Amino acid sequence: MYDNIVEGHQEIAEGAAISDASDVASQVVDHAKLGVSVAALASLTACGGAGSLPALPGIPAPTPTPTPPPTAISANEAARFLFQAAMGAPRSEIANVQRLGYAGWLDAQFAMPASGTRWDWLLANGYDASTFRNSQAGFDSTTWRKLIISPDTLRQRLTLALSEILVVSINGLVGGGWRAFAGAGYLDLLEANCFGNYRNLLELVSTSPAMGEYLTFLGNTKYNPITGALPDENYAREIMQLFSIGLLKLNLDGTASLVNGEPVETYGLDDITGLARIFTGWDFDLRAELGKTPDFIRRSLVQVPSRHETGASTFLGSTVPAGLSGTDALKAALDIIYAHPNVAPFISSQLIQRLVTSNPSPAYVARIATVFNNDGKGVKGNLKAVVRAILLDDEARSAANLTNPKFGKVREPMLRFLAWARAFNANSSSDTWQLGDTSDPATRLGQSPLRSPTVFNFFRPGYVPPNSSIGSANLTAPEFQITNESSVVGYVNYMQAAVSRVSGINDVIGNYSTLLPLADDAASLLDELNTVLAAGQLSFATLTNLRNAVGTMPSGTEANRLKRIYAALTLVLAAPEFIVLK
16 A cells, blocks of 8 residues: 555656656756756655583583574664654664664663753743743744754654644644743643553643643633533543544454444534533633743643532543532543543554554554553553554564555654654754744645644544545555645755755754765665665665766765765655655
8 A cells, every 4th residue: 555655646746746846856956066867856756592401421412402692683674663663763773773672772762861841941042031922932943952852762752643642733822822832831741741641641631721722621611501601612522532532433453343334433412512511610820920921831720610510521421420629520531531442442543653554454453452451560551561562563563564565654744854854963053943833835844843733633544545546445644634746845845955064944954974975976875875764665766766866976075975965865855765664
C-alpha cells in the first residue's frame, strides 16, 4: 500500500503541480548555481553457553556450544528505529542505539531527566511582560527549540504524538490572554506526563486551562430552569469521541465489534448530555494576580461550587451520584470512561500510527492494547510500558516490513524538517529560534506544532484518500489529508531554503562539517544522507539519479562542496522514499 502512496505522491506533482515542480528546480539552480539536472529534481519532487564442562579422567571434555553473540544493529536499522522513536537520527544517536541496543536505548531515554520547560524559556526571554498579554510571540520559538535540540528525544517524540491525540490548538486559545504561555504550558503538561499513566494524564488534561479554553467548558455553568440554558457539551463529546473511546465499539485488536453484522456506537446524545453536567463550574484559578501575570494559565482549573451541577449524571450506562463536589464528580466520571474496554485499543492504535505505521495489523494492536490494559504489574495505562511495547514489537522491528506494501507511513512535514535539523545539529546562534508558524502549505511546511486547524488534528487517523488505490485496498493514509499539489511544492521550496548554511531559516542553520569531507564524491555523500535521513531506504533508481545529478556539479573547493551538499540535501528531502518511511 505504501508503494501506492509513493506513486500517489509522484502523481500529485506529475499532474497539476509539474509546472510548479519545474519552478522549484529553476529556483534551486538559480539560488545556489548548482548545475543540477532540472529533470532529476522534478521527477523526485513528485512525490558461550553456560560455560565449559570439566574433563573426566580418560574422557575428553565435550566442546561447548558457543552462545551466538547478539546480532549487531546496522546503522540503517538504528536509523529506522530512531525515525519511529525519536525526532531524527543524527550519527551520535545512531551510535547510541548500536551500542546500547533497542531496549537499552529506550531505558536510557526513559531515565534521562527532562530538559527544561517551554514556559521557563518564555520567562527567561521576557515574554511575561504586559505587552505580550494578548500575543502569541515566543510560542513557536520555544516549541521548535525543544523539538530540535532537547536531548530527551523520545520524550519529545511522544509529546508531539500526544499533542495530536489530545488536541489543543493555540489558534483557539482566545479567552484568557497569554496565549504563548497557555500553549507552552499545555505542551509542558503533556511532556511531564508522557511516560506516566493515561488515566492521570486524562484528568490533568481535563483540568487544563488550555483545554478549558479550547473546548469551551471554561466557565461552563449548570442548567438554568428559568432561561432553559444547558451546560456546554463540547468537551463531553470530544473526551469520548477523540480522547478515550471513539465512536464505535471495538474489539481488543481495534476492529469494529459487530452486532448482527453492523458496528455499534459507543455513545449517544443522552450520554453527551449526562457527561456535560460534570464539566460545569470549572474556571481559572486567578488568585491575587487576577490575570496580570501568566501564572494562572499554568495552574489547574478550580471549581466554583455555585455553578456546578450537583445532581446525578448518567452516561455510558453508569451514574455519578448526586451531591459530590465538582472535583470528586470529575474523578468518578473519568473512572467510568477509563473503564470502557475501548480505551486500550483506541489509544494504542493511534500511538502506533503516530510512531510506526498507519495500518498496524489487528494482532499488533491487540498486543499493545493488552499491555495498555495490564503492564505486567496489574497497572492499566502505563504509557512507558505501552511505548516500549510499540517500538520493540516484531511488527515494528521486522526487516520483512521493508518490502511489505501495507506497512509504513507518510512522514508528516514537521518530522521531515526535524529529521534534517536533528541529523545536522541545526542551531540558533542567538537562541531566538525564529522559525515562526510553519502552517502555510504553499510557502512553508503546511504544519506547525500545536496549530492544528481543528480538534480532529491535522489529519484524521482513519483518513482515506478519495478515489485511490489505498481506498480500494481498505487501508488508511492519515497524513495524506494534508498532502496536495500546493503542499508538495511548498515543502520542497521551504526545505531548499532551510538547508542553506548561508541563510537557513533566519538564524536556524545546519552544521555540515561531517558532510564536507564526503562532498567531492557524490556516491559517498548520498550514501551518508541515505542513512541519516532515510534509514537506507532510498531505492537504487533514486540513488542513481541523485548521484548522477550531484556528480555533474563542480567540486574541489569548499564553496563547490557546499553547493553539492545543498543540492543533495534538497533532492533527498524531496525523494518519495524519504517522505514515505517503512
